[in-house]
């Protein structure tokens with residue numbers, strides 16, 4: 001970190017990692033998001049990691065109830081929320097106890113001193129008050145009576161009782177941290193007005209707490225000076241701070257516009273995918289239909305029905321839901337209808353870790369259906385890229401009349417980053433033409449519609465939707481004769497249809513970009529990743545290069561089919577390392593497909609890789 | 624889509640596909656198919672705007688034989704598939720076909736939710752009280768004690784009464800007919816099809832291979848007068864060769880069969896299919912605990928309630944008129960943005 005003093009007297013830092021932690025009821029996610037938003041508008045690059053407990057209301061003050069939000073703010077391009085925080089804001093003893101080990105040695109701890117009393121200490125499992133024992137002597141400790149000061153400034157506000165005033169204490173913390181890092185105040189004040197405008201006294205209380213926190217930093221002598229993280233030199237353009245689920249939802253709506261089809265979402269609530277259902281439900285003016293089905297199976301089945309009717313059909317879920325949808329996805333493969341299946345992966349198996357991230361559904365996406373049932377699989381690598389991945393999934397589904405699996409994960413879903421808005425005119429044209437006339441003439445010169453007559457290039461079958469005169473036809477899950485689509489139990493026909501379904505998906509390789517490789521193309525070591533590990537791999541690779549080594553990084557967005565040149569790319573390197581948030585699923589695929597001795601690096605702890613973890617593994621391989 | 628006013632009239636042949644039906648000879652499904660193909664030309668339906676969606680089972684082959692759009696989907700899911708289609712394309716005539724195993728066992732959840740939502744579709748439940756396609760296991764409508772391959776000592780499960788289930792699931796249209804009376808089927812299908820919302824028709828269907836004669840005690844020609852109770856809206860409920868029997872409501876509110884001569888016609892229930900309260904229809908559905916007692920047929924209930932896809936599409940129209948048709952750039956800038964130069 002740099003440590004120069006700017007004109008304002010603030011010390012300049014190149015980057016800062018802050019972790020907000022408190023009880024679930026303390027509003028830490030909101031505090032983190034507001035800090036992030038103000039930083040984004042200020043022009044920093046940033047990356048976030050929200051972490052919340054699975055229980056909606058875990059007992060107050062306990063370790064189980066701690067909710068945390070980590071954000072890295074930087075004056076240069078960054079790709080992760082950072083490893084060890086420099087600053088921890090702990091709103092109660094449980095938050096301190098649970099989070100302190102993550103803080104860098106010498107880091108700053110700011111605690112809400114008022115909560116360090118007997119009951120809360122006991123609930124957190126402290127026998128003695130850690131603020132007094134000296135056990136925090138490795139850190140710079142600031143004890144701030146946030147609750148009492150918040151109550152004090154709210155005393156004058158009409159209609160706000162002390163208990164209600166207490167709820168604004170997270171804005172006090174936000175104000176203090178905003179001063180400490182010289183964040184602009186206006187975005188937060190504007191937001192408070194917008195959010196709570198309907199209850200003016202709540203606006204007043206939050207404003208008062210926020211300003212009091214800010215003033216506390218500025219006027220008390222507790223803090224010697226504030227810090228500043230200058231705006232990052234991002235590419236010119238218009239930016240917004242977006243998380244993966246929002247970007248993905250926008251991508252789906254955009255795909256509806258680009259394809260000129262109605263978006264139909266069949267979905268059933270499940271963490272961490274429900275926010276896509278919520279976001280799409282907001283965009284009815286785009287003609288988007290959202291159907292909250294009675295279960296996961298009905299969610300996908302309704303989407304298959306909508307696809308038959310000519311909609312851009314989508315179903316969103318997480319791993320357990322994909323398991324339930326397997327049979328209906330197989331139906332869509334057999335019917336050769338377009339369908340976008342979105343899996344926001346989480347820790348498994350079974351209920352697993354519903355609020356924590358993992359990327360362990362890859363083999364299920366590839367093979368988790370009975371029979372020979374290939375389907376394309378794609379994976380976004382950053383929150384913003386989820387937008388493009390959704391459009392790409394829709395493009396492939398519509399063009400090839402196939403279900404497509406899009407694998408995001410909890411980390412991408414909830415993590416946010418500044419995202420440069422794409423030029424709308426540069427988005428692909430994915431308009432789809434339905435068949436409206438007979439497509440086959442028999443020997444006697446009679447015209448017919450053959451639902452399984454194919455485009456020779458894409459192998460996509462003809463798609464005629466109900467309502468089209470003269471093209472009435474029946475399709476079903478039973479094997480059918482190629483061309484006519486009539487039921488067929490002929491052995492050779494089944495082989496032929498199986499081959500066609502396989503070839504159709506394999507041929508998509510001709511329609512996707514070559515492998516995306518960054519870094520030193522003449523390195524001996526190649527890192528191969530997919531999905532949300534991109535940030536940690538990129539930042540580890542950068543550090544490896546800074547340490548004087550050569551390293552290359554290939555990141556896969558299309559996993560089925562793989563890019564055509566992937567085998568050749570892998571063969572160029574002596575060592576291939578594949579970090580994954582699972583027990584080695586992509587590694588298995590690469591070994592099976594290319595006979596490459598992939599070194600698999602695994603983590604299934606409900607948390608993304610830290611840069612240092614990868615750095616250490618790679619360094620060991622290099623030296 | 625199609626201008627029905629100018630479209631030429633259709634005949635049975637227009638509704639018949641080129642595929643040969645492959646049910647067992649003598650199966651009740653044949654007469655249901657014929658009733659459908661004879662009924663549709665009388666409606667203002669068009670083959671290209673009509674879709675049959677089925678699940679899995681003998682009955683689920685039905686769509687292949689109709690010259691309409693159709694999908695033979697997967698076991699139990701037809702009401703869910705049809706829901707998506709009916710919401711995306713509210714102008715279509717959507718029919719759902721399935722058997723008792725398909726719709727009351729593996730697909731029971733989808734059936735009840737389709738009915739409570741009142742999505743516009745006509746659901747025909749072919750009840751033969753057996754699993755036919757998998758060769759003769761007992762089904763959720765088989766009587767207690769049913770001896771089958773999977774229940775060699777007799778089944779111990781209480782069966783569903785499909786009409787009671789539908790009424791309990793908030794269905795807005797519920798009717799029952801049987802495969803031995805084509806006219807009755809045609810009339811019942813017509814009524815169901817004309818209903819806006821989800822309509823359920825239970826069809827007693829004979830599986831002559833695995834459960835032959837299951838309904839014979841009530842549907843055979845010489846039994847019908849005394850064993851089938853025809854429900855006619857607005858009329859006192861009477862049956863018997865000389866209309867000598869009737870149905871009254873007893874002091875507990877249950878329906879009860881009486882001799883009209885004992886109680887007088889004024890004491891009989893006057894059937895009201897439009898009653899908002901389903902209690903009376905439910906009581907009628909409980910009159911018979913199986914097809915060996917006098918059993919009501921016809922329309923049990925028909926009430927008007929907002930239809931799902933109309934209501935959902937209405938919201939889309941309201942959103943469009945309030946916010947205008949969306950543009951992609953509006954989406955991207957719906958949260959705070961900043962410019963880097």
Ligand code: SF4
Nearest residue numbers: 647650681755830831
């Ligand atoms: S098994 Fe029974 S229901 Fe199935 S086709 Fe044969 S007779 Fe009909």
